[in-house]
Amino acid sequence: MCSIIIVRQARDAETDINLFYFSDFERHNAEISAFHLDRILGFHRIPPVVGRLVDVIAEIKEVTTDQKLSRTFFISPVGNMCFYGQCAYYCSTEHPVCGGPRALEVSLATMLPDLSLAPRRSWRSPWRRSYSRTKLAQWEKEPAFCDVVKQTPPYDQGTRLVDLIDMAVLDFLMGNMDRHHYETFEKFGNETFLLHLDNGRAFGRHSRDEHSILAPLQQCCRIRRSTFLRLHLMSLPSFRLSDVMRESLAHDPLAVVQPLLSEAHLSALDRRLATVLKVLHTCRDHRDDVVYNDIEGYHEEPD
Numbered sequence: 148m149c150s151i152i153i154v155r156q157a158r159d160a161e162t163d164i165n166l167f168y169f170s171d172f173e174r175h176n177a178e179i180s181a182f183h184l185d186r187i188l189g190f191h192r193i194p195p196v197v198g199r200l201v202d203v204i205a206e207i208k209e210v211t212t213d214q215k216l217s218r219t220f221f222i223s224p225v226g227n228m229c230f231y232g233q234c235a236y237y238c239s240t241e242h243p244v245c246g247g248p249r250a251l252e253v254s255l256a257t258m259l260p261d262l263s264l265a266p267r268r269s270w271r272s273p274w275r276r277s278y279s280r281t282k283l284a285q286w287e288k289e290p291a292f293c294d295v296v297k298q299t300p301p302y303d304q305g306t307r308l309v310d311l312i313d314m315a316v317l318d319f320l321m322g323n324m325d326r327h328h329y330e331t332f333e334k335f336g337n338e339t340f341l342l343h344l345d346n347g348r349a350f351g352r353h354s355r356d357e358h359s360i361l362a363p364l365q366q367c368c369r370i371r372r373s374t375f376l377r378l379h380l381m382s383l384p385s386f387r388l389s390d391v392m393r394e395s396l397a398h399d400p401l402a403v404v405q406p407l408l409s410e411a412h413l414s415a416l417d418r419r420l421a422t423v424l425k426v427l428h429t430c431r432d433h434r435d436d437v438v439y440n441d442i443e444g445y446h447e448e449p450d
């Protein structure tokens with residue numbers, strides 16, 4: 148296990164609407180919830196992430212061999228054991244990580260094989276956001292941007308484009324604007340799946356939907372048939388996405404402390420799913436090449 152994210156924000160707090168997405172905190176419950184959502188959507192592209200209650204004193208302070216980390220522990224005015232560690236941003240007394248008084252919620256991600264055994268390649272997403280407060284990215288200015296992408300390797304062959312659109316659907320549902328890159332295992336070349344790593348900035352807002360995250364779907368009007376069928380299934384009352392997510396997240400060890408996602412975040416999932424299906428409906432009204440058939444021999448199609 149590796150890749151720890153620590154609780155920084157109350158579960159119900161919404162990200163400040165005046166913050167750029169790149170200034171948002173990363174949330175441990177978002178990493179956990181993203182793993183569950185990715186699996187429920189049938190993608191299986193996020194390595195398992197699980198919640199744990201860690202004892203700040205017994206499991207960090209008393210066992211660390213890192214002198215620099217050790218020196219950042221302190222007891223807060225209300226008697227909680229806190230630390231701030233060493234990093235470029237948010238590592239100061241003003242941004243402490245505190246136990247209550249010593250228990251701390253964290254997420255742990257399954258460690259991928261070492262890079263020496265399974266090298267990975269990082270790809271810039273064509274729909275990445277500009278990291279500037281003033282500049283627009285090319286995809287925000289050009290309505291026919293997808294036509295360019297479709298002719299550009301590796302998106303001109305195989306499943307890469309529909310895989311990217313799967314990732315956009317996942318990100319729209321959980322409100323993740325922070326998908327600038329994605330990774331693949333080098334060994335499989337371009338005939339491979341995408342890894343959906345780094346989901347800590349998802350589930351920041353439940354009262355707003357960020358439509359621009361859906362740009363790849365909206366601009367390309369293309370989707371895997373398996374994804375389309377799964378989305379349709381999750382919109383039916385007996386398989387409602389929010390219900391399946393609630394049930395799935397209840398299995399996480401942290402669920403006994405408090406639900407991993409608040410009800411507001413769960414119902415945002417249903418609302419956003421309806422939006423994705425609406426976009427697909429509009430696409431299918433205008434084009435007949437929307438559905439990429441990745442499951443031959445299955446004949447039923449939802450409306």
Ligand SMILES: Nc1ncnc2c1ncn2[C@@H]1O[C@H](COP(=O)(O)OP(=O)(O)OP(=O)(O)O)[C@@H](O)[C@H]1O
Pocket residue numbers: 149150194256257258259330344345346
């Ligand atoms: N489960 C994992 N196992 C092994 N390596 C991982 C895992 N998850 C992420 N990584 C690697 O750790 C690095 C940082 O991860 P991540 O992107 O989540 O952090 P970040 O601080 O948000 O980075 P960035 O600023 O690039 O967005 C990346 O190089 C990624 O490949």
Ligand SMILES: [Mn+2]
Pocket residue numbers: 325345
């Ligand atoms: Mn990141």
